[in-house]
Amino acid sequence: MRFITHGSAKSSSRTGIFERIVNSNRNIILLSGGVILTAAGFTGHQGPTPYPSVTSSNDRTDLLLSEPQRPYSSKSMTDILRSLLVFKLCQLTPLVSLTPYILKYSEALNIDQPIHAIIRHTFFSHFCGGEDINEVVKTMSAFHHMGIRCILDYAIEADTDAPLASPDEAGLYAANIADTLMQSIDVAKLFPGSLIAVKVTALLPPRTLADWSGILCKVDSCISSSSTGDGVITKEQLIYGLQAAGATLDEASTIYNAASELSDNRVDRISLSQVLSVWHPQGKIVLSRLAKLGDYSTVVDNALEEMKSVCFYARDCHVGILIDAEQTYFQPAVSEQAFL
Incomplete structure (x- = not known):
């Protein structure tokens, strides 16, 4: 899952940095959002977090938009400089364009381990809040102390160049994604005011x-x-x-x-x-x-049912859902999924 700011479509190039890491381990939990202030928002006066092993019930923070520097007080100079480096690197268009190729050929050249180590200590450490649920909860708790709410975004999406799965494979994959989204809801409900983001391209074949x-x-x-x-x-x-x-x-x-x-x-x-x-x-x-859906009409039906199950579960857990904007050539269908 990632911390995200809602409302802008994602470009496929940005996901290239993480695609090999995520694809190699589907259990990785991502929690990102650029600098610390691009999380969902400010909760103002906070009560105790419902995760007692991490925080105390006396932890309360009044965080005002007029004091945006306050969240940085918990960050070391090393963390801040690393964040600055990451953003500067993200501004280098040639590097962003070449990243998928670097990742692709690093394995053939047997240099994938050092490449992944560099990514893990720069981009991954900046954009991601943990590799498992416990790390995610710890990161969210730290934000919660500062009065910042979170949007959990499961970082799996696809584009039209993805291999076309069979109807049975697509149905099984959608069911697994829906199960992961429900796990995300279980995490989000630990911190009142948190939300999850859903990528429709993770539930349905992009084509x-x-x-x-x-x-x-x-x-x-x-x-x-x-x-x-x-x-x-x-x-x-x-x-x-x-x-x-x-x-x-x-x-x-x-x-x-x-x-x-x-x-x-x-x-x-x-x-x-x-x-x-x-x-x-x-x-x-x-x-x-x-649309010549053919056998995939059943896949659509199943994905809609999975979407409904996720939404109803989120409602029961009092967790909000955002349908993530995606590429423009998907967006009409993505928007229709949002009108549940």
């Missing part, structure tokens, strides 16, 4: 998400090209947009009628998004065919 997003974008683009600007989508506009994406007249009419029923015969983008969705029984059939 499936890309195909799904492509259909949504194509329909929206066709509708926008004939829009009158009043926000209303006519039946003719919707039929044109859906047929341009490959839908039949009957399928387009079915989607329009369902959206019309939801919005008192006034279809707009909101009502359309509620129907042309994998969450809607009729829309799911049409969307699955247009």
Whole structure:
């Protein structure tokens, strides 16, 4: 898991530094976020942390935004200089671009151990809060003392160049990821106000998400090209947009009628998004065919159920969830997953 600031899409290049370490040990727990102040936020007056082996019930800190230097009081000069070095290195575009290749060929040249040692004592030590749950809890407790809340982000994501798993493999992988997210919730609930972040590309094959997003974008683009600007989508506009994406007249009419029923015969983008969705029984059939999901439609169904289980468990544990923004060509499908 990582400490993150929510709201910006991640570039695939930044994950290259950690991809080999994470891929070699799926049990690694990451907890990051750049400098200490990019954690979730400030809790102000703090009560005791519910992890008695780490902190005392008398530890209370009033941390004000007007005093951003206070969290650094717990850091040594070595830690601060290391953080400065890491940020300076991250600004070197050639180094960022070459990092995946350095990691790839270091093993062939039998220098992977020193390379990993360098990474572990620089980037890993800066961005990551522990390699197991106990280390993560200890790090979160330190932040908790300073009145800083955390967002736990399981650092597993994928891009379209990832090998396409079989439907069975994808389903098993999604179930394992969901189980890890629930473990993250168990950690987050130890510190009130903590949240977890979910990457949808960890739950669904990236190519499936890309195909799904492509259909949504194509329909929206066709509708926008004939829009009158009043926000209303006519039946003719919707039929044109859906047929341009490959839908039949009957399928387009079915989607329009369902959206019309939801919005008192006034279809707009909101009502359309509620129907042309994998969450809607009729829309799911049409969307699955247009996106050519085939056998992966079952994978999508299972991933949605896993997502619901994670969300309901988080609700029961009073832990908030953020759906992490990802690459733009995934985002329409990622956003739809967020509308649970």
